[in-house]
Amino acid sequence: MKKEHDQGKYKYGMVIDLDKCTGCGTCMVACAAENNVSVRPDESDKQRSISWMQVYKADNGKEFPEAETVYFPRPCMHCEQDGRGGHAPSCVSVCVATATTLDKNTGIVSQIYTRCIGCRYCQAACPYKARYFNWWDAYFPVDKGLERYLSPEVSPRMRGVIEKCSFCHHRLMRARTKAYADGRRKIKENEYITACAEACPAQAITFGDLNNPKHKVAQLIKSKNAFRILERLNTKPKVYYLSSRDWVRKIADNPVDEFSPISG
Amino acid sequence: MDSKLLPEGVERCSFGMFILWMLPWLAILAWGGLAAVLCLVKGLNQTNMSNVFAFALWIVFDLGVIALGAGAFFSGFLTYVVGKKELKNIINAAVIIGFICYSGATAMLGIDIGQPIRGWFIFWHANIHSMLVEVSFCITCYLGVLIVEFVPIILENRKLDQIKELHIFGHNLHHIMGVIAASGTFLSFFHQGSLGGMFGVMYGRPFAARDGFYIWPWTFFLFVLSAIASGPCFTIICTKLTELLTRKKLVPDNAIQLLAKVSGWLLSLYMVLKIADTLVWIYDIAPRAGFKFMDFYREGPYGVWMVAAELFVCGIIPAIMLMTPKIRENQGMLVTACLLNCTGIILNRFVFIIVTLAIPVMPFDRFLSYLPTWQEWAIGFAVIAYGFIVFSLSYRYLPVFPKERELNPIAG
Amino acid sequence: MLPFCFEWVWNVDHIIFFGLLYTALTIVATCVVIAAIKTVMQVFGFTRQRHF
Amino acid sequence: MGVTRRNFVKFAIGGVAGLHLTPLPYKLMDDIAIWTQNWPWVPVPPEGEFLSVKSVCGLCPGGCGIQVRKVDERAVKIEGRTDYPVNPGGICPSGMGGLQLLYDRDLRHTGPMKRVGPRGSGDFMEITWDEAIKTVAERIASLRKNAKTEALVSVDGNSKGSTLSLMIERLTKAAGSPNYVRMPSLEDTYEMGNLLMMGNNGPMAYDLENSDYVLSFGSGLLEGWGGPGRIMNAWAVLREKASKGGATVVQIESRASNTASKSDKWIAARPGTDAALALGIAHVIIRDNLYDQQFVSNYTSGFEKFKTMVLGQYSPEKIVDITGVGKEAIKAMADGFARAKAPVAIYGKGKGTLNGSLFEFMSVQALNALKGNINKPGGIIISDPLPLATLPAISPDGVAERGILTPRFDQAGTNKYPFAVSLINNLIDVINHSDKSPVDTLLVFSANPAFTLPDSGEVNRALKKIPFIVSFSPFRDETSFMADLVLPDHSYLEKTDDIVRPNGLQYQLYGLTRPVVKPVYNTRSAGDTIINIAKAVDTKTASSFPWKDYESVLKIRAKGLFDSGGGLVRYKGAEPAWKWKTASDGPDYKSFGDMWKKIKTDGLWYRKLMPSAIDSGIFKTASNRFEFFISQLELAVKDYPTAAPGGNRLKELGITVEGDAAFMPHYEGNHHHDEQLPLTMAPYEMVNLASGWAPSPPFAYKTIFDDQLLGSDSFAIINPGTASEFRIKQGDYIIIQSKACAVKARASLSHGAMPGVVYMPLGFGHTAYDEFIREKGVNPNLLIPPGKDPLSGHPVWWTTPVKIMKG
Structure with a gap:
């Protein structure tokens, strides 16, 4: 455990303010557009459609007119551990073909599509349902013209492999290249942010280096309102949430015992 | 027509009759073949698997079949390593059943992965920390071992045995069977365990997760134990089914009784450990992850009845039945106990696969259910049909049951 | 699987895993090869076929 | 060997x-x-040089700043701009997916088309631009020859005051028709209400960013209201303030929408009772003397009459009965609103694009007047329109002069609808009630009436009767499928066009889109097409269009900005544009040429917020004050003749109350009650589903939950209590029947729904476009009967009596 802080220089993470999040779905669209995720004719088949960033909806369980809704945008959590002290997330330690790894220097969990054999064990192991399998070939019918907006920075996936949020890893590469070209060794706080964080019209998503106390994310996670989803599983996700509403924090985990509110 | 190929001194039905018997199985196999082609060409969208049910019917089939196929390695172990000579009368059948189970499972896995053409990446780019890698390596190697064990039986075919080289080779293979059986046991032990480990290490899924010993969660050992407790029972069922269909006694009772007895004791040991494991799970692992036992059974068709069915109806009851000589000596009771035992193990695998995936971990997530498509059923049934075909062929053309001649002397 | 792949690491985990695996494989392969060689020898008459 | x-x-x-x-x-x-x-079959996107091009989003009138990342000539991603005042960095989901609307061949008309299949089938044959323009021009020319020019009708969905809409109106008038019809919008409601109460029809906005108490009457702030980019950012600003205890948002809405869920207080008032609730709040404010007495005495007229009415007829007890909102809640809202420093009561339901009820709006506006928060920080902002140059007047010939003077088909501006500018539903009515369509040629611009108007069945019947329809839509929408000829416009990423003061913005902003990519298909900017058509009709029509191309028209208009002095064409983002300023800023350009060049690259000209003071004569009513008692309305009732002899003038205007109340903001009561149709259907809008003219990008369908759309079924939200009365379970099929139509949907049970109300999302049920959008769900517009809002004559969207049964 004491080694945890020495492992890597950077630990990129995200803080999502659920009080600000309006559930508009821009993060999902931004993510799909940035990462060449195709749209299928029937996207209502949620169990088989792909959305690296998925907005979940939850309510407080009360009756009209006390009902309230909250939205949980859920990217890949980029967990640090598997929940039993193993220093790789559940999905990484189970992968048969070493197609997914935790980069100890950035904290990003990668996915090599051309390495993945599609056994879906990682999918079964991930409690956040952050991993998606390509049940079909990407939907870019010939002559439809949609392939023209594909970005060359992210390789399109083939059928039969798993894909997931990469914290827009190519943007980190882009930022590094730029810093290198400018003769800098370090990238600045806002030089590398994910597409979802950039797109959020309500500025609910903050992205940065959790190891750097100057970064906003590192300050935000100290808030008493900060929490992570399924914290009890001890997977140490790098995606944090903020909410001032007790019931929201309460439904983020499975509490066996009474939940103790923090705000009076 | 094929009389020259039949083993000497035994009675077999007419060739026409045999073809008639094989036809339905071949039809199912063809149906499965069609489904397999569809899945390979069009992709896994042909199934009803989803991002929630990443593992589904096929994996249940795989795990079930591999657990039941454990009769092969365990009988081999008892026969060649422990030296239970009476089991020589059933070991051939056990090996063939094992071969069917493992080859069938491997074939299914080949269709189940999204990129079958990259299947060998498991070996080439192996991540040795993955339980599934351990499974794959051991299953593949063990399938090799099973082939080595199966080959001498094939070489005993009347026609093949007449070829001198093959006869000698078969003979020589028999000599090394002890070592082969021992390595088979070693490999089998690890993959049966790793299959359990696969689920036990899913620490993000509190329903399946288990603590354990060194790198192995307790499910590792429970799966080994449950497999060797049920495998022999499956061998017994298959033998009994063959006896029923051929209306002949094929295996001496002492072999069957020995297997049943061993099964019974192993099953009772398994039940003790499994109940302990379940209690630890209820009172330690689940609460640590924020779950109460009943949280897992709040929704959907998978209720607490599954626990009761698995532990009591298909666990403790057959264990007692198999351990009690009076009961297991009664043929009907014996078969019932074996069936219950096997059902229990399949139920166990089902629970670990399907229920684990169906139960949402995120509290605001939903419970989802899944129904297989015909393609999935077809491939599942095709494996069963494949089993019937291989076993029927083996029975017809190979001296599977060494005591058959003795037990069924042909009049005149 | 082989030291050519970049996943290959010279650490205890790998040594144990592949050590056991390759040992088991070697044993099985050796046995089969021995059986085969014996067969070849016997067929070509280098050794006499033993009968039990 | x-x-x-x-x-x-x-x-x-x-x-x-x-x-x-x-x-x-x-x-x-x-x-x-x-x-x-x-x-x-896995596409490999070609590598190339990365570029970033700045522009403005033109998908909705919200006008967010966007930058488009390009690889060589391909646009690969749209992102929000941080150097644009409207939306610091963020944009809405539709804007984010805009590239699909650019590239998807099946969503767009790829060139000028002639219809070959039956109407509605979408079977077209590509023709040349010359042929297409010639066909339209000949059609208009023949109307002119036969002096039937009024039979030329244009339907325009572009935002008011945009250069394109001026061009469309100009073409219609120059050809000789008065029938320039606009799609109904909230702007109409604002304009009519403000004209009546303040005598001012300049653009109105709410200064949400500076407000500390937002009392929202059903405005879907988070459902895409106003410019979604701006409003969402304003929301973040308000939340930031709220965390320091400085701002409160109260949402009055019968459904737990996103806005309701996310606001500080959700008040569930029965649909259609907002006016009563506003006046109930006014009652408490007046009763408790919480109103701004100085403002009321100095700048308003008719307060005493208003006070008498409100105190007499809108007691909280009565309001509780009408709205279902508790007395304490009414008191709390009155207190909160009246005691806040910078409160604002906002009106405009859903996305704030569909018109609302005029009296409802005026009741809400009365609250703002009681608090006197007009042209004050955090209040409502009434300002002058953008100082764009006007175009020279048209020079109609005799034919056109005759035509222009014929009565409008939609009766807007007549005695019956004295304050309405255009009423497309009346036009539909007129067509459907005549044997032969009085409309001969219909030009449709940036609008999809076949889908977005209420009672879609009737609209389609009318469209079928029109002999010749020309669509200028770039998209393969329902209306263009009814068209005989399609002259597709560029998409907003391919053309230069202006966004004249994005919807609801409190400061002055002129946005200019630019061609981010070369036209992908054989399309032409609608502005250019209009000029080409005019030139092809005849020389007289052509003389009203003396310009080379559309861009020169834009430039001429923009010159007005330069002439007005000041203004900025670069935005740095350090100081938000909505911060109040006391001194004028700018200019940051040297000459008009320099300014235009900079606008063309950066896409904006703006002035920081500096509204005219309250005493500078912004109220241009007869009394030069804010009128609680509307003199102009009194005039229209008392001095105008009745349509039928001996008729009741009030009844003709649709007003049911009697006496002084008729001339003041009042609650019209619920006249929809019908034993046969016991429930109310309320349509709702979602920020991630386009319900207007432009389609949702397919990406947006990823964001739709599967209890909103599943396969080809959309869901109607019902309260579990109501559902159990009908034995309806989650996911069951139900039939929803109104006077107009019966539709099938699935039920989604939610405690966020008011008992007795059925909520249906607007934007589903398209029958055109491609597989991503077509045949998904049902369009609630089918259910909405062609009701008429009192006085304004506009459609009534928000409450429709229905019944449901298991289907």
Whole structure:
């Protein structure tokens, strides 16, 4: 455990303010557009459609007119551990073909599509349902013209492999290249942010280096309102949430015992 | 027509009759073949698997079949390593059943992965920390071992045995069977365990997760134990089914009784450990992850009845039945106990696969259910049909049951 | 699987895993090869076929 | 050594063993590994040089700043701009997916088309631009020859005051028709209400960013209201303030919408009772003397009459009965609103694009007047329109002069609808009630009436009766499928066009889109097409369009900005544009040429917020004050003749109350009650589903939950209590029937729904476009009967009596 802080220089993470999040779905669209995720004719088949960033909806369980809704945008959590002290997330330690790894220097969990054999064990192991399998070939019918907006920075996936949020890893590469070209060794706080964080019209998503106390994310996670989803599983996700509403924090985990509110 | 190929001194039905018997199985196999082609060409969208049910019917089939196929390695172990000579009368059948189970499972896995053409990446780019890698390596190697064990039986075919080289080779293979059986046991032990480990290490899924010993969660050992407790029972069922269909006694009772007895004791040991494991799970692992036992059974068709069915109806009851000589000596009771035992193990695998995936971990997530498509059923049934075909062929053309001649002397 | 792949690491985990695996494989392969060689020898008459 | 059996075996074994010592097997393995990774059907996006181009989003009138990342000539991603005042960095989901609307061949008309299949089928044949323009021009020319020019009708969905809408109106007038019809919008409601109460029809906005108490009457702030980019940012600003205890948002809405869920307080008032609630709040404010007495006495008129009415007829007890909102809640809202420093009561339901009820709006506006928060920080902002140059007047010939003076088909501006500017539903009515369509040629611009108007069935019937329809839509929408000729416009990423003061913005902003990519298909900017058509009709029509191209028209208008002095064309983002300023800023350009060049690259001209003071004569009513008692309305009732002899003037205007109340903001009561149709259907809008003219990008369908759309079924939200009365369970099929139509949907049970109300999302149920959008769900517009809002005559969207049954 004491080694945890020495492992890597950077630990990129995200803080999502659920009080600000309006559930508009821009993060999902931004993510799909940035990462060449195709749209299928029937996207209502949620169990088989792909959305690296998925907005979940939850309510407080009360009756009209006390009902309230909250939205949980859920990217890949980029967990640090598997929940039993193993220093790789559940999905990484189970992968048969070493197609997914935790980069100890950035904290990003990668996915090599051309390495993945599609056994879906990682999918079964991930409690956040952050991993998606390509049940079909990407939907870019010939002559439809949609392939023209594909970005060359992210390789399109083939059928039969798993894909997931990469914290827009190519943007980190882009930022590094730029810093290198400018003769800098370090990238600045806002030089590398994910597409979802950039797109959020309500500025609910903050992205940065959790190891750097100057970064906003590192300050935000100290808030008493900060929490992570399924914290009890001890997977140490790098995606944090903020909410001032007790019931929201309460439904983020499975509490066996009474939940103790923090705000009076 | 094929009389020259039949083993000497035994009675077999007419060739026409045999073809008639094989036809339905071949039809199912063809149906499965069609489904397999569809899945390979069009992709896994042909199934009803989803991002929630990443593992589904096929994996249940795989795990079930591999657990039941454990009769092969365990009988081999008892026969060649422990030296239970009476089991020589059933070991051939056990090996063939094992071969069917493992080859069938491997074939299914080949269709189940999204990129079958990259299947060998498991070996080439192996991540040795993955339980599934351990499974794959051991299953593949063990399938090799099973082939080595199966080959001498094939070489005993009347026609093949007449070829001198093959006869000698078969003979020589028999000599090394002890070592082969021992390595088979070693490999089998690890993959049966790793299959359990696969689920036990899913620490993000509190329903399946288990603590354990060194790198192995307790499910590792429970799966080994449950497999060797049920495998022999499956061998017994298959033998009994063959006896029923051929209306002949094929295996001496002492072999069957020995297997049943061993099964019974192993099953009772398994039940003790499994109940302990379940209690630890209820009172330690689940609460640590924020779950109460009943949280897992709040929704959907998978209720607490599954626990009761698995532990009591298909666990403790057959264990007692198999351990009690009076009961297991009664043929009907014996078969019932074996069936219950096997059902229990399949139920166990089902629970670990399907229920684990169906139960949402995120509290605001939903419970989802899944129904297989015909393609999935077809491939599942095709494996069963494949089993019937291989076993029927083996029975017809190979001296599977060494005591058959003795037990069924042909009049005149 | 082989030291050519970049996943290959010279650490205890790998040594144990592949050590056991390759040992088991070697044993099985050796046995089969021995059986085969014996067969070849016997067929070509280098050794006499033993009968039990 | 001969090839003996033994040698051969040796050789074979040795060979196999030796082979494994060579790199060959491993090389082959690797090759296979690489080979298995290249599928011919997985697209490989070509590499190229990365560029970033700044522009403005033109999908909705919200006008967010966007930058488009390009690889060589391909646009690969749209992102929000941080150097644009409207939306610091963020944009809405539709804008984010805009590239799909650019590239998807099946969503767009790829060139000028002639219809070949039956109407509605979408079967077209591509023709040349020359032929297309000639066909339209000849049609108009023949109307002119036969002096039937009024039979030329234009339907325009572009935002008011945009250069394109001026051009469309100009073409219609120059050809000789008065029938320039606009799609109904909230702007109409604002304009009419403000004209009546303040005598001012300049653009109105709410200064949400500076407000500390937002009392929202059903405005879907988070459902895409106003400019979604701006409003969402304002929301973040308000939340930031709220966390320091400085701002409160109260949402009055019958459904737990996103806005309701996310606001500080959700007040569930029965649909259609907002006016009563506003006046109930006014009652408490007046009763408790919480109103701004100085403002009321100095700048308003008719307060005493208003006070008498409100105190007499809108007691909280009565309001509780009408609205279902508790007395304490009413008191709390009155207190909160009246005691806040910078409160604002906002009106405009859903996305704030569909018109609302005029009296409802005026009741809400009365609250703002009671608090006197007009042209004050955090209040409502009434300002002058953008100082764009006007175009020279048209020079109609005799034919056109005659035509222009014929009565409008939609009766807007007549005695019956004295304050309405255009009423497309009346036009539909007129067509459907005549044997032969009075409309001969219909030009449709940036609008999809076949889908977005209420009572879609009737609209389609009318469209079928019109002999010739020309669509200028770039999209393969329902209305263009009814068209005989399509002259597709560019998409907003391919053309230069202006966004004149994005919807609801409190400061002055002029946005200019630019061609981010070369036209992908054989389309033409609608502005250019209009000029081309005018030139092809005849010389007289052509003389009203003396310009080379559309861009020169834009430039001429923009000159007005320069002439007005001041203004900025670069935005740095350090100081938000909504911060109040006391001194004028700018200019940051040297000459008009310089300004235009900069606008063309950066896409904006703006002035920081500096509204005219309250005492600078912003109220241009007869009394020069804010009128609680509307003199102009009194005039329209008392001095205008009745339509039928002996008729009741009030009834003709749709007003049911009597006496002084009729001339003041009042609650019209619920006249929809019908034993046969006991429930109310309320349509709702979602920020991630386009319900207007432009389609949702397919990406947006990823964001739709599967209890909103599943396969081809959309869901109607019902309260579990109501559902159990009908034995309806989650996911069951139900039939929803109104006077107009019956539709099938599935039920989604939610405690966020008011008992007795059925909520249906607007934007589903398209019958055109491609597989991403077509045949998904049902369009609630089918259910909405062609009701008429009192006084304004506009459609009534928000409450429709229905019944439901299991289907």
